[in-house]
Amino acid sequence: MNLHSLTNTSGARKPRKRLGRGMGSGTGKTCGKGHKGQMARKGNKKKPGFEGGQMRLVRRVPKRGFNNPTRKEYTPVNVGVLDCFDEGTEITRALLLKNGLAKSVKTGVKILGQGELTKKLSVKVQAYSETAKTKIEAAGGTCEVTTA
Numbered sequence: 497m498n499l500h501s502l503t504n505t506s507g508a509r510k511p512r513k514r515l516g517r518g519m520g521s522g523t524g525k526t527c528g529k530g531h532k533g534q535m536a537r538k539g540n541k542k543k544p545g546f547e548g549g550q551m552r553l554v555r556r557v558p559k560r561g562f563n564n565p566t567r568k569e570y571t572p573v574n575v576g577v578l579d580c581f582d583e584g585t586e587i588t589r590a591l592l593l594k595n596g597l598a599k600s601v602k603t604g605v606k607i608l609g610q611g612e613l614t615k616k617l618s619v620k621v622q623a624y625s626e627t628a629k630t631k632i633e634a635a636g637g638t639c640e641v642t643t644a
Contacts, residue, residue: 513528515528568622569600569604570604570622571599571600571604571605572608573592573598573606573608573621574607574609574628575607575608575609575610575611575627575628575631575632576610576611576612576613577597577611578607578617578619579611579612579614581615583617584616584618585618586618586620587618587619587621588620589604589621589642604623605621605623606623606625607621607623607625607628607632607639609625609627609628609630609631612631613631613632613637615635615637617632618638619640620642622641622642622643623641624641
């Protein structure tokens with residue numbers, strides 16, 4: 497393949513439609529816009545979602561419930577998963593993200609109580625369930641709530 501042998505794929509480039517060039521061109525007189533009406537006038541751009549004066553779908557569909565703008569979202573991690581770490585490890589959100597146990601950077605991490613913990617760990621995350629807290633402390637570890 498050489499630069500001089502490059503060509504466009506057929507149909508990739510079309511000539512522009514030349515409007516108002518006589519009746520024989522097929523786009524003369526009204527230039528393909530038909531007779532009268534909103535679309536025939538100049539400056540006929542409409543907002544996205546405009547439905548011809550009918551109430552837009554977005555405004556017709558009811559808003560349901562309460563959407564809390566300051567809602568805190570947590571990525572759940574079970575206590576049983578933490579057993580893969582070595583004894584005495586300090587477990588933080590960054591460590592869980594690095595090991596692929598917590599997926600999102602935006603959310604905090606909440607430790608849940610499913611599974612068993614046999615190692616003494618120092619856990620510093622955003623939230624705990626009561627059962628998770630008791631299991632971590634029963635194994636000899638510590639639980640600390642962090643904000644970031």
